[in-house]
Amino acid sequence: MAKAKEGYGRGASLEDELSCPICLCLYRDPVLLSCGHSFCKQCIQKALSAQQQPKATYSCPVCQLQLGPILDLQKNFQLCSIVEAFLATTSKEQQDEGSAEEKEVVPCDFCLDWSQRAVKTCLNCDASLCQAHLNKHNAKASQQDHVLVEVGAGGLVEExxxxxHGRLLECYCQDDGQYICMLCSIAGCHKGHNIISLKETHDRQLGELMDIVTWLQECKSTLATVLEELQETKNQLKTNTETVTSQLQMLFEEMKTEMTQKEKKILSDIESNEKEQLAYITKVKKKMEQRRHKAEQDLQSLQKMKEQTDIFLFLKEFKLAKDRIRSQNFCVEGTDMVVVQLDQARIDCCRRLMWDFMSQLGSLLEDVHSELTNQIKRNSGASDTGTSSNSVQGDREQALRS
Structure with missing residues (x-):
């Protein structure tokens, strides 16, 4: 109690320190003057407005310090945070005090002069007991089996x-599966039934509880093992998939590289052959053009010689012309060109070879796919086995519940 008062005193003092000197309430949007005093923003604005006079300076309402004709009200962020923390703490303390007051205090039924607070309720005696009377109650041998519950259990006591009959439930009817009092087993509707005590029922249920605990522990261990195996299978599947994918990517990359190299080689050979034959054709063409030019010159000379009227000169010039023509080479050189052609038969042959290769490759990949499919089926079979095991466990659980 003294502590509460002491805390309250400290809270009141702190509240005074966090109150505005003008409105005497907790600071709201506090601002700081240059003199060091803080006020609510709205309060200081009203106070300074009342001081406003022509060519006059403002002064602090607390210390009367001259502040100047122009003021800059700076928000006091630190004081604002302290006020918010104080309000939050005060609100929590008030809630805690209200909860403590709302909690019901039950007096001891055996205290005479000054009732102490009860700590337990005896269902057999139908009385609430303080700690001292509870010790006396438990010391009696005849009351060792009495049922003690928390104070203020309310509906729990009625249950x-x-x-x-309004008596305490002390027995259990195995025929009807109900908790009953002693009168129900002697003269009530449960007379002649298979009746056992709550203690015996507790012992049996406790044994069944231990069986269920053992079974659940086994299930937990089995499930942990299965989860580890599933994780290992997952990791292995991921590793296998990465390996197979890498191998196939490498295989296809090698095939693409080989095909690209073949393509470049063949096209390069065709291009080289074209360049060589074009160079040869150019050389032969130049030679044929030179021979044609000489033939044209000789032809013009002979045509002009026909006009010679001097027989002697004609014979002399004609003889020289014949000798010159005989010494020249006007033969036409043949050009054996190697032209690359792909007839439909060769194209069809290449296609057959390609499809044969693709068919063999497809067969190999189908074998890989079949192996993966069989592995998945084996894993599914293992899962079905696990399901059967779970079914057996489910039957055991149903048996335990019954």
Missing amino acids: RKCLE
Whole structure:
């Protein structure tokens, strides 16, 4: 109690320190003057407005320090945070005090002069006991089996009593599966039934609980093992997939590289052959043009010689012309060109070879796919086995529940 008052005193003092000197309430949007005093922004604005006079300076309402004709109200962020923290703490303390007051205090039924606070309720005695009377109650041998519950259990106490006789439920009817009082087993509707005590029922249920705990522990261990195996299978599957993918990518890359190299080689050979034959054709063409030019010159000379009227000169010039023509080479050289051609038969042959290769490659890849499919089926079979095991466990669980 003293601590509470002490805390309250400190809270009140702190509240005074966090109050505006003008409105005497907790700071709201506090601002700081140059003299060091803080006020609510709205409060200081009103106070300074009342001071406003022509060519006059403002002064602090607390210390009367001259502040100047122009003021810059700076927000006091630190003081604002302190006020918010104080309000949050105060609100929490008030809530805690309200919760403590709302909690019901039950007095001891056996205290005479000054009732102490009860700590337990005895269902057999139908009384609430303080710690001292609870110790005396438990010391009696005849009351060792009494049922003690928390104070203020309310509806829990009513659930422990027979609705027909108002007595404490002390027995269990195995025929009807109900908790009953002693009168129900002697003269009530459960007379002649297979009746056992709550203690015996507790022992049996406790044994069944231990069986279920053992079974659940086995299930937990089995599931942990299965999860580890599944994780290993997942990791292995990922590794295998990466390996197969890498191998196939490398294989196809090698095939593409080989085909590209073949393509470049063949096209390069065709281009080289074209260049060589074009060079040869150019050389032969130049030679044929030179011979044609000489033949044209000799032809013009002979045509002009026909006009010679001097017989002697004609014979002399004609003889020289014949000798010159005989010494020249006007033969036509043949050009055996190697022209690359692909007839439809060769194209069809290449296509057959390509499809044969693709068919063999497809067969190899189909074998890989079949192997993967069989592995998935084997894994599915293992899962089905696990499902059967789970079914057996489900039957055991159903048996335990029954």
